[in-house]
Amino acid sequence: MTTTSATAQTRDWALCLADLGWHVFPLRPGTKTPALHGHRTCPGTGICADEHQGWEQRATTHLTRVRTCWSSGGYNIAIATGPSGLLVVDCDQPGHEHRMPDRWATLGIRTGTEVLGRVSYM
Ligand SMILES: [Zn+2]
Incomplete structure (x- = not known):
């Protein structure tokens, strides 16, 4: 029997959801808080170099980005319902x-x- 770590299971779920076309973004472990900096703490670098990118802009279906993110930590998974075309x-x-x-x-x-x-x- 193969044991899969919780991080690997969560990563696989994030990949599955993104593969369905649902735009996912990471939440801090055990919370409903996006694992991203906010407007007040924006460093203005990287993806935010031109303008702050919040969770809605950073939510993605890009499988490589999803794999990289969820392989690096035990993030919860959130779905940006609007870009995903979902009604909740x-x-x-x-x-x-x-x-x-x-x-x-x-x-x-x-x-x-x-x-x-x-x-x-x-
Ligand atoms: Zn920013």
């Missing part, structure tokens, strides 16, 4: 940092699942 439906309750939009809250809807149930009848 979040079916849980909004967390403490978010709230249900008024147009749904006024109807007594509390979760994404309830929104999905409501729009399926529209």
